[in-house]
Ligand SMILES: [Zn+2]
């Protein structure tokens with residue numbers, strides 16, 4: 142179990158859910174976790190370097206297009222309904238957060254999402270647990286703070302047919318990334334681990350970001 146960032150798909154749990162959700166459609170498994178970059182710090186160096194190449198970019202884009210056409214052939218609605226039904230069952234680990242991940246994956250694919258589903262997802266966000274600071278892996282359920290705004294912003298600006306890249310740098314306060322802003326958010330100059338679209342957003346987020354704002358040379362990381 143590990144977490145190498147606080148946004149969507151930057152923790153093992155999100156990636157695990159994505160993998161499990163792919164099997165939701167029986168007989169026609171969707172390769173959903175392959176749409177998410179494998180940035181895990183435990184991945185071998187060669188693998189991490191490969192994910193940065195143009196060669197991989199082509200493979201990824203082709204894969205995303207395939208998933209989109211699968212979802213848009215009618216499978217998408219069926220998939221979303223199934224995930225919703227499963228989340229209602231008692232003892233489902235991660236509960237309704239799985240629906241959030243399903244929505245994020247549909248946006249990642251650039252699939253058509255019914256307006257009522259977008260509305261449903263927006264209403265679901267406040268009901269999901271959101272950790273604002275450090276959490277032990279066992280307590281690391283639901284969103285982390287920048288992941289929540291990232292998800293909400295993606296919903297608000299979603300255009301079907303345009304895959305949403307959740308890995309692009311996004312503001313830790315408002316969740317916007319370059320596609321929304323027209324310019325790339327800037328890195329926190331102290332820790333290099335957070336991005337902001339403006340000084341206004343950076344100031345508003347400071348109280349929350351302060352404990353995690355550790356210069357790289359003082360950082361001790363342990364991926365467990
Ligand atoms: Zn911002």
Ligand SMILES: [Zn+2]
Nearest residue numbers: 329331332354
């Ligand atoms: Zn910082």
